[in-house]
Amino acid sequence: MQVGGGNRNAAGKPLDSNGKREWSHGLCGCFESCGTFCYACWCPCIVHGKNKQRLNHLNGSGTPDPDGGSCCSGACWGHCLLTAFAGLGCILQCMNRGEVRARYGIDGGGCGDCCAAWCCAACDLTQVSREIELEEKSFGQRY
Structure with a gap:
């Protein structure tokens, strides 16, 4: 699905009969992005803040955040506190995960979002980051 220049299904995941799809990367695929995963283990507030800012920029302007998300945003401080x-x-994280699912037409619900964020926060943050990154890369620039 192309909207605002970015591809919201860059991995080409098939849609089900409800027009929904699966995540581009599995929750346990977090180890495939070792840097983000390690960052999410030791500084989850920063990864959450960056994810939130990148998503907000895509939603607001239709383009990737040129700064790649600020680590000292309100979302970062809120998560930290x-x-x-x-x-x-x-x-x-649960709320942001729901926003990402809505933007990308990913199947699931609030209960699953909360379970992912509660049971494996670092994997959740990494999965969300990777989903946003796919759309950002579809603009043809490296972010």
Whole structure:
């Protein structure tokens, strides 16, 4: 699906009868992007902030964020505070995961989003980052 210059199904995943598709990379495929996965293990707030900013830029302007997402955004600080004081940064990840699924027409629901964010936060962050990256790369530039 082409919208605003970017391909929202760059991996060419087949659509089901409801017009939905699977994630381009599996949740356990996080090890295929070792750098992002390691970053998500040790600094999940930064990866969440970057994912959120990149997604917001794609939604708002229809183009990739030229900065690749700022690591010190409000989303980053929100995640950091929720994680540090209540251990609930996964709530923000769950919400962002839902937004990504909606943008890319990925099958699933809130329960699955929460389970992924709660049970394997680093894999969730990596999977979301890789999905956004596919659209960014479809613009023909390296981001």
